[in-house]
Amino acid sequence: MAQTRLSATSRVIRWIDFRLPFVGMLQRELYDYPTPRNLSYWWNFGSLSGIMLVVMIVTGVFLAMQYTPHADLAFDSVERIMRDVNWGWMMRYAHMNGASMFFALVYIHLFRGLYYGSYKQPRELLWILGVIILILMIMTAFMGYVLPWGQMSYWAATVITNLFSAIPLIGQNIVTFLWGGFTVGNPTLNRFYALHYLLPFVILAVVFLHLVALHRFGSNNPLGIDKRGPQDTLPFHPYFTIKDLFGLAVFLLIYSFFIFYAPNFLGSSDNYIPANPMRTPNHIVTEWYLLPYYAILRSVPNKLLGVILAFGSIFLMFIVPWLDTSPVRSARFRPVYKWVFWLLVIDVIALGWVGANPPEGLVVTVGQIATLYYFVHFLILFPVIGKLERPRPLPASIAAAVLQGGRATALGAAGAPLAEP
Amino acid sequence: MADLAQQDVSGAHTGETRRDFLILTATAIGAVGVAATIWPFIASLNPARDTLALATTEVDLAPVQLGQRLTVAWRGKPVFIDHRTPQEIKAAEDVNISDLRDPQADSARVKKPEWLVIVGVCTHLGCIPLGQKTGDDRGPYGGWFCPCHGSIYDTSGRIRQGPAPANLVVPPYEFTADTTIKIG
Numbered sequence: 001m002a003q004t005r006l007s008a009t010s011r012v013i014r015w016i017d018f019r020l021p022f023v024g025m026l027q028r029e030l031y032d033y034p035t036p037r038n039l040s041y042w043w044n045f046g047s048l049s050g051i052m053l054v055v056m057i058v059t060g061v062f063l064a065m066q067y068t069p070h071a072d073l074a075f076d077s078v079e080r081i082m083r084d085v086n087w088g089w090m091m092r093y094a095h096m097n098g099a100s101m102f103f104a105l106v107y108i109h110l111f112r113g114l115y116y117g118s119y120k121q122p123r124e125l126l127w128i129l130g131v132i133i134l135i136l137m138i139m140t141a142f143m144g145y146v147l148p149w150g151q152m153s154y155w156a157a158t159v160i161t162n163l164f165s166a167i168p169l170i171g172q173n174i175v176t177f178l179w180g181g182f183t184v185g186n187p188t189l190n191r192f193y194a195l196h197y198l199l200p201f202v203i204l205a206v207v208f209l210h211l212v213a214l215h216r217f218g219s220n221n222p223l224g225i226d227k228r229g230p231q232d233t234l235p236f237h238p239y240f241t242i243k244d245l246f247g248l249a250v251f252l253l254i255y256s257f258f259i260f261y262a263p264n265f266l267g268s269s270d271n272y273i274p275a276n277p278m279r280t281p282n283h284i285v286t287e288w289y290l291l292p293y294y295a296i297l298r299s300v301p302n303k304l305l306g307v308i309l310a311f312g313s314i315f316l317m318f319i320v321p322w323l324d325t326s327p328v329r330s331a332r333f334r335p336v337y338k339w340v341f342w343l344l345v346i347d348v349i350a351l352g353w354v355g356a357n358p359p360e361g362l363v364v365t366v367g368q369i370a371t372l373y374y375f376v377h378f379l380i381l382f383p384v385i386g387k388l389e390r391p392r393p394l395p396a397s398i399a400a401a402v403l404q405g406g407r408a409t410a411l412g413a414a415g416a417p418l419a420e421p
Numbered sequence: 422m423a424d425l426a427q428q429d430v431s432g433a434h435t436g437e438t439r440r441d442f443l444i445l446t447a448t449a450i451g452a453v454g455v456a457a458t459i460w461p462f463i464a465s466l467n468p469a470r471d472t473l474a475l476a477t478t479e480v481d482l483a484p485v486q487l488g489q490r491l492t493v494a495w496r497g498k499p500v501f502i503d504h505r506t507p508q509e510i511k512a513a514e515d516v517n518i519s520d521l522r523d524p525q526a527d528s529a530r531v532k533k534p535e536w537l538v539i540v541g542v543c544t545h546l547g548c549i550p551l552g553q554k555t556g557d558d559r560g561p562y563g564g565w566f567c568p569c570h571g572s573i574y575d576t577s578g579r580i581r582q583g584p585a586p587a588n589l590v591v592p593p594y595e596f597t598a599d600t601t602i603k604i605g
Contacts, residue, residue, distance in 0.1 A: 155548065159569060162547040166586075181472045183497040191466065278492065278499050280549040284569045298570050303545055303586045359571045 029215055034233035035240050036221035038402050042116075043219060044247035045109035050207060051248060052102040057200050059095040060144075063088075067147065069193035071186040074149035075274045093263040099141050100266045101255050103289035106134060114320075115341050117329030118220040124321040126213040131317040133206050138290065138314075140199040143192040150271035151281050157184045157192070159284060163297075166307040183277060223401055224330025225394055232398035283358060291355030292348050296374065298359050299367035309371065316378050323378055325386030333392040336385050340377070347373045477605035479597070482536065490553045492541060495604045499541040499549055500592060501565070502602075505576060509563060510534045513577035523588045527577040530591050538602065539578040540592050543567040545585035550574060565589070 009023075017023040066085050068077035081088035110130070113119055119127035146157045161178045165171040180187030218227065227233050234240070258265065266288060270281045286294045293310045300306035331338045347370050354367035395401035478495040480502065485491050488509075491502040505513070513527040514534075531537055543550050550565035550572070551557040560566035560582075562575035572583030579588040594604040 155569075159546040159548065162545075165547075177467050179468075180466055181468050181497070185472075185497060187469070187472065277497055278494065278549065280567075280569065282551075282568045284548065298584070301584055303584050306584060358568075 029211075030241075031235065031237045033215065033236035034218065034227070034230070035236050036219055036227050036232060036398055037234045037239075038221050038223060038398050039219060039240065039243075040222050041243075041247060042108075042112045042222070044244055045105050045112060046214075047244045048247060048251050049102065049105045049109055052098060052105055053200070053203060053207065056095065056098050056102060057204070059091050059098060060197070060200065062091055063095055064197060067193075069147070069190055071149060071189050071275075074147060074189060078148045090259065093259045097255065097258040097263060097266060099144065100258070100287070100289060101251075102137065103141070105251075106137065107289070110134070110317075111345065113220075114344070115331045116220055116222060117224050117324070117326075117331070119321045120324065120329050121321070122217050123213070123220065126210065126216075127321055128318055129206055129210040129213055131314070133203055133210060134317070135314060136199055136203045136206065140196060140203065141287070141289070143196040143199070145287060146189065146192050147196060148271060149189060149275045151273040151275055151279075152268045152271035152284070154184060154275035154277065155280055155284050156286065157188060161188075163307045163310075166304040168304070185277075220329060221398060222330060222332065223395060223398055224328065224332070225398060228397050285356055288352065288356070291353075292351035293355075295351040295355035295367050296371045299354070299364070299371040309375070313374060316375070320378065320382070323382040325383045326389060326391065328391040328394065333394055334385075334389055335392060336389045340381055340385060343373070344377050347377065477603055479601065479603050482600040482602060487535075492553050493604070495540075495592060500604055501537075501539050501541040501553060501578070501589070503537040503539075503576075505535050505537055509576040512563065513575060513579075516575065516577075516579075522580050523586070525577075525579060525588055530577050530579075530588070532594075532596060536602075537576070537578060538591065538594050538604070539589040541565075541589070543569065543572055543585055544580065544587040544589065545570055545572050545583070550589075 013023055063081065066077065066081045066088060068074055078092070081092050083089075085091075113127065113130070142156070142160055146153045161175055161184065164174045164178065167174060176182065178188070179185065180191065218233075221227075268285065268287075273281075285291070293313055296313050297306045297310035300309055326334060326337065328334055331341055350366055350370045351374065354363050354370060357363045359367070395404075476496055478493055478500070480491070480493050482491075482502065482504070485502065485504045487504055488506045489504050491504075492499045493502065494500070503509075510527070516527070518524045518526055527534070530539075541549050541553070545567065546569060548567050548569035550567040552559040552565035552574075558566045558568075560573035562573060562581050564574040564576045564578060564581075566573055567583065567585070570584050572585035573581050574585075574589055575581050577588075578591075580586070592604050594602050597603050
């Protein structure tokens with residue numbers, strides 16, 4: 001199949017492909033690539049995240065052409081981008097809100113993986129590469145947030161770098177090393193700028209590895225069972241290119257809404273005050289996508305332990321494939337896990353709420369319970385439920401389940417005029 | 422070529438250890454070379470000489486009224502100077518030291534009891550605690566309150582509640598005259 005189509009193309013393409021087997025690879029991996037026929041819209045978020053990475057790199061490169069990485073000039077150069085540079089406001093709002101969108105997409109992608117067991121054998125490395133991407137994204141986003149050199153930029157940089165001062169003995173030396181001075185200052189801004197430009201390309205490289213690992217066994221699917229033959233799959237193009245493009249259109253509507261109608265909704269107004277090393281804003285919060293980690297950090301009344309748990313909450317993701325002892329992937333066939341999964345979603349949202357509010361009264365209590373639950377969920381519930389739960393019987397194959405389900409819908413919808421053809 | 426082959430054979434006879442030794446030393450020298458090459462890159466990130474040039478700050482305390490607090494900058498950090506009232510001094514001295522998280526007597530933190538000089542950087546994550554301005558929340562101990570994560574310091578700048586592990590740091594300073602200090 002692939003052979004015939006490639007040979008049907010022009011001689012030039014065949015000449016190139018013989019020496020650089022790239023066209024053939026693209027055809028194999030993006031065109032013929034057999035994909036489970038039952039993928040739902042929850043499988044759109046990977047490709048959307050990839051597109052968002054490209055958007056961030058493009059807007060970022062153009063912003064870099066107007067930005068000045070110096071403690072005395074950075075804030076004004078960002079304001080110049082907003083006021084004087086042609087379309088600068090749009091470029092910056094697209095980049096700023098793009099970060100939020102990127103995280104939103106990646107978090108949905110991650111929870112999709114948790115629900116459908118996409119991390120299970122043989123996709124453990126695929127999952128681990130994803131966690132590495134998330135960690136790189138958090139680092140990149142944090143350093144990017146520092147660049148406008150507003151009050152929140154400055155104090156976010158101070159608080160986050162100070163996390164390392166919790167390390168016994170050498171903590172303070174590490175912090176001085178990170179700063180390149182005795183406080184966050186111009187050397188800090190310079191190195192953050194260099195790294196903020198570098199890391200997205202590192203992410204790009206890891207995304208490539210993520211895709212290599214993905215294409216080794218192909219996508220998981222809502223049933224969580226392996227594909228057994230051509231009857232279970234459809235070629236990626238046109239079926240899933242179209243589905244991804246439709247999802248992209250819907251996503252761009254939401255993204256555009258933020259850029260054009262609520263560009264500062266997700267940010268903090270304090271960041272439009274130039275950095276002042278002598279005055280901390282009364283209420284420091286991180287961007288929304290880091291609130292749960294921030295809540296964990298604050299919920300522990302011991303500095304070192306708080307830092308360890310906040311970092312641990314992410315690093316825990318690395319061992320999720322081995323914490324989950326259930327052989328069944330999809331939560332659809334796991335009567336207990338199906339509900340426990342939503343407890344985690346509620347827990348993370350609760351942590352987000354805790355992180356957004358000042359640490360007083362009820363907020364502290366909720367924060368401590370939610371932090372405890374987060375770790376219990378992964379370290380205790382995951383292995384225990386996997387052992388005790390009796391999974392429901394799995395369908396014989398994707399095709400069997402899909403066709404049977406299709407027939408049921410067709411029968412049920414016989415009288416309904418809006419039934420799918 | 423023939424020479425080489427012969428050497429290999431003789432090596433197998435007499436010197437397995439000789440070959441091991443060569444591999445080991447070559448690797449070790451290589452590792453040292455790599456480390457020596459990496460060193461300048463890492464070290465370049467540490468504070469540069471101009472940053473290190475240790476700045477001192479002189480402060481005239483005469484205009485600071487009893488009960489007033491003053492903030493001055495030293496090495497880019499705020500230093501809190503508190504002209505403490507007798508009540509505040511007494512509150513700081515009456516604390517049972519064994520109850521403290523970072524036990525330190527008030528007398529060990531001041532040169533003259535009425536002047537408290539501390540670096541105004543929270544030992545938790547580096548925010549600047551409130552309490553320097555009138556109307557600021559000073560926390561239940563009348564000292565300082567860090568708004569970031571809720572650390573509470575007493576009138577000696579010692580940690581009493583919240584996540585911070587240590588007392589506010591006392592910078593090196595000396596009285597150059599009766600009402601003048603030099604920090605640094």
